Amino acid sequence: MPVKTIEWVGGQDGVARMIDQTLLPAELKYLDVKDVETMWEAIKTLRIRGAPAIGIAAAFGVYLAVRNTPGDDYAAFKAELDRAADYLGSARPTAVNLFWALRRIQNLAAAHTHEPVPAIQARILDEAKRMIDEDNTVCRAIGEFGLQTLLEQPRRTSTTERPLTVLTHCNAGGLATAQWGTALAPIYLAAERGILIHVYVDETRPLLQGARITAWELQQAGIPVTLITDNMAAAVMAQGRIDAVIVGTDRVAANGDVANKIGTLGVAILAKEFGVPFYVAAPTSSIDMQLESGDLIPIEERKAEEVTEGFGRRTAPVGVAVYNPAFDVTPHRYVTALITENGVLRPPYTEALNRLFTPTTAGM
Numbered sequence: 001m002p003v004k005t006i007e008w009v010g011g012q013d014g015v016a017r018m019i020d021q022t023l024l025p026a027e028l029k030y031l032d033v034k035d036v037e038t039m040w041e042a043i044k045t046l047r048i049r050g051a052p053a054i055g056i057a058a059a060f061g062v063y064l065a066v067r068n069t070p071g072d073d074y075a076a077f078k079a080e081l082d083r084a085a086d087y088l089g090s091a092r093p094t095a096v097n098l099f100w101a102l103r104r105i106q107n108l109a110a111a112h113t114h115e116p117v118p119a120i121q122a123r124i125l126d127e128a129k130r131m132i133d134e135d136n137t138v139c140r141a142i143g144e145f146g147l148q149t150l151l152e153q154p155r156r157t158s159t160t161e162r163p164l165t166v167l168t169h170c171n172a173g174g175l176a177t178a179q180w181g182t183a184l185a186p187i188y189l190a191a192e193r194g195i196l197i198h199v200y201v202d203e204t205r206p207l208l209q210g211a212r213i214t215a216w217e218l219q220q221a222g223i224p225v226t227l228i229t230d231n232m233a234a235a236v237m238a239q240g241r242i243d244a245v246i247v248g249t250d251r252v253a254a255n256g257d258v259a260n261k262i263g264t265l266g267v268a269i270l271a272k273e274f275g276v277p278f279y280v281a282a283p284t285s286s287i288d289m290q291l292e293s294g295d296l297i298p299i300e301e302r303k304a305e306e307v308t309e310g311f312g313r314r315t316a317p318v319g320v321a322v323y324n325p326a327f328d329v330t331p332h333r334y335v336t337a338l339i340t341e342n343g344v345l346r347p348p349y350t351e352a353l354n355r356l357f358t359p360t361t362a363g364m
Contacts, residue, residue, distance in 0.1 A: 050176020172248025256349025
């Protein structure tokens with residue numbers, strides 16, 4: 001079973017415990033977060049990362065901000081809650097799950113204004129914990145649909161003894177969610193059921209989430225994994241080594257355009273060129289029906305030092321200009337299917353996504 005990325009430890013005076021992913025793979029260390037400022041820093045600096053995981057972290061962060069608000073002053077409580085939501089939302093702008101979780105907590109508080117503040121505080125903590133259970137259920141469902149889709153995919157070779165071989169980019173595994181992952185959930189289910197499977201992992205520059213995190217968690221789970229640099233993806237596809245690509249997403253627009261870690265677009269274009277299906281594991285909480293296309297998705301830009309001095313060693317001239325977007329957008333024409341917890345969506349995506357969402361869930 002994959003490791004737990006984030007959980008609540010203790011009662012109402014407890015802490016949000018998470019794996020500090022900046023230390024992987026050299027060290028497995030847990031961070032106990034006790035206040036909203038530490039939670040903001042953990043999200044911003046990628047101590048916790050992955051769209052579903054940072055949504056859960058943000059929900060706990062709001063609770064940490066308001067748990068000591070006096071119980072007889074709803075106005076002060078609500079003002080602090082809204083400040084915390086705005087503050088946490090500024091940590092990372094691209095992942096829609098972050099804002100989905102914050103709105104969910106704000107809506108919960110607004111629906112219980114007749115209750116004493118301590119009761120609302122308890123509800124917020126319970127809601128954040130519930131997000132973990134829901135995330136595990138969602139990821140297992142994505143795993144089921146994803147594995148079925150992968151097994152239906154024709155192999156690139158006729159050798160029946162050859163494992164099903166997939167390529168992934170960045171980390172959409174257990175460490176990007178509460179536990180099971182999105183893109184890696186089908187992989188874990190395959191291993192659980194004795195299905196031969198092999199995973200090629202892109203390094204994912206400049207922060208090497210694939211090398212540091214995906215390769216580590218797959219190795220921990222005993223799943224065969226081969227690490228490649230980002231610029232090797234074309235070669236391994238050209239050699240017929242890859243049956244399918246599966247990645248996660250931080251936001252999907254209403255037309256099926258997908259924002260994911262920088263480099264995903266290049267992988268999608270290569271997959272199209274070499275006839276390899278390109279699947280996106282997308283929980284509905286990552287789908288933003290308010291944005292018509294990926295052109296409207298805000299793209300986070302990160303500091304230059306991540307490129308010029310990655311992991312403490314200078315690899316570029318001092319003073320060189322750097323462009324460091326954290327994400328890119330893959331147009332829907334490159335996406336073979338979106339794998340959600342409610343089923344597999346195929347083109348045309350505008351119609352498929354509209355069918356997926358009812359009036360009560362659209363735009364979550």
